[in-house]
Amino acid sequence: MFANQLIMAKQIVFALTILITLGVFTFTILRLISWFRFTKANFPIRDFGKRFMVMMDVAIGQTKIFRRPVIGFFHALVFWGFCVIIFGSIEMIIDGLFGVERSLKVLGGLHNVIMASGDVFALVVAVSIIIFMVRRLFMHIGRFEGIEMKKKSHQDANIALTMILLLMLTLMGMNAAYVQLQLSAGETIHGIYPVGSLLAPLFAGLSLSGVHIAHEIFWWAHILLIFIFANVLPYSKHFHVFLSVPNTFLTRLEPLGKLTNMDDITREVKLMLDPNATFETPAADAPISRFGVKDVEDVSWKNYFDSLTCTECGRCSSVCPANTTGKLLSPRKIFMDLRARMKEKGPGMVKLGKDFNDNKSLLRDYISEEELWACTTCNACAQECPVNINHPTLILDMRRYLVMEESSAPTGLKTMFSNIENNGAPWQYSSEDRLLWTENLEMKVY
Numbered sequence: 001m002f003a004n005q006l007i008m009a010k011q012i013v014f015a016l017t018i019l020i021t022l023g024v025f026t027f028t029i030l031r032l033i034s035w036f037r038f039t040k041a042n043f044p045i046r047d048f049g050k051r052f053m054v055m056m057d058v059a060i061g062q063t064k065i066f067r068r069p070v071i072g073f074f075h076a077l078v079f080w081g082f083c084v085i086i087f088g089s090i091e092m093i094i095d096g097l098f099g100v101e102r103s104l105k106v107l108g109g110l111h112n113v114i115m116a117s118g119d120v121f122a123l124v125v126a127v128s129i130i131i132f133m134v135r136r137l138f139m140h141i142g143r144f145e146g147i148e149m150k151k152k153s154h155q156d157a158n159i160a161l162t163m164i165l166l167l168m169l170t171l172m173g174m175n176a177a178y179v180q181l182q183l184s185a186g187e188t189i190h191g192i193y194p195v196g197s198l199l200a201p202l203f204a205g206l207s208l209s210g211v212h213i214a215h216e217i218f219w220w221a222h223i224l225l226i227f228i229f230a231n232v233l234p235y236s237k238h239f240h241v242f243l244s245v246p247n248t249f250l251t252r253l254e255p256l257g258k259l260t261n262m263d264d265i266t267r268e269v270k271l272m273l274d275p276n277a278t279f280e281t282p283a284a285d286a287p288i289s290r291f292g293v294k295d296v297e298d299v300s301w302k303n304y305f306d307s308l309t310c311t312e313c314g315r316c317s318s319v320c321p322a323n324t325t326g327k328l329l330s331p332r333k334i335f336m337d338l339r340a341r342m343k344e345k346g347p348g349m350v351k352l353g354k355d356f357n358d359n360k361s362l363l364r365d366y367i368s369e370e371e372l373w374a375c376t377t378c379n380a381c382a383q384e385c386p387v388n389i390n391h392p393t394l395i396l397d398m399r400r401y402l403v404m405e406e407s408s409a410p411t412g413l414k415t416m417f418s419n420i421e422n423n424g425a426p427w428q429y430s431s432e433d434r435l436l437w438t439e440n441l442e443m444k445v446y
């Protein structure tokens, strides 16, 4: 009777905990979504088959991560471990809500496989996380540094790693206590727990109720950590745990380096070439759009999605020729700045509309012209990014704003622009004089 009341009390507390977790999580996600509506449209989402293959290759297969084979291997183990362990977490939620134990045992042999791999992966992930922590704290890896990597970025990474480690330790503790509990009570062990069985003797000295309490403590510690972790993620670089898979699915499929034409400019050029060309005329009251990107309301939704997905791993900056030769540009910073700027301006836009002005902008208050013009558009950053973020699209759109709205460009480029305007060529002489250099040559010019 008392045991039944205890189970029911646990169910009620658990249901309330889930409600709070979901409530906070929904609030955070809706807040982020509300900022998306200020961004611009981007490429249409087609080619689902191709997108699926990219996602399987880059996100599930972790192929880009393996370009740094040793540390990439450990990262891939953590990712695959999460994919397996999540089934155990689902089982815990069902157990907690319905007051049962190991509910997925109905799956029979499959349950054994899921539990065994989750149990082993808990140890593998814990070891990998310890390796990551040692690298971060003691090895001073170059790509973890940079002007954009403030104290908060490092704290953020360390907190997330600590939480993952605690998650794995509590999972191992829970499995070990469960194995010992079933052995002490003479009950069947549902599932296979290779690591749990090895650790179970640690609880052998406890009475039956002692093991039961230990199991309950680990169970609650693990599930509460999951709930807290899920709500901390959207505020940290570890949001990529949720977003990296969809972001790879939403990859820009055009070849790297292919520029997207601006519709307004395309129309003007086509009209110059063919005055009879017809186009859909924009409505008279349509707002005049800005050329390029000055602030967060000018970026595409994909740019913003990229910024939320960025893991701050620094792989992009470590291959950037501008960054590695000491220029101010760091492609990682561009996306960290976009995320920070949206966080700053988003609430104001939600309250006062898209025209909200706080006399700041992404350009200059966050990203300088010097950074933008340092980019060689080589696309090494986009090629290397393990979650398929495309940096040059944003950098080029910010340059477009500078050139087309402010006529601001480095002197060398300005000279070239006026030469093109005056001479129809980037050089400082008329196109009619282009072949003067051939005059004294003994060759036939066609």
Ligand code: SF4
Binding pocket: 316, 319, 320, 321, 322, 323, 329, 330, 331, 374, 375, 376, 377, 378, 379, 380, 381, 382, 391, 392
């Ligand atoms: S495209 Fe620009 S930002 Fe990216 S690696 Fe090349 S120079 Fe750096």
Ligand code: SF4
Binding pocket: 309, 310, 311, 312, 313, 314, 315, 316, 317, 331, 332, 335, 384, 385, 386, 387, 388, 389
């Ligand atoms: S943009 Fe990509 S490569 Fe660069 S730090 Fe972010 S996740 Fe890493």
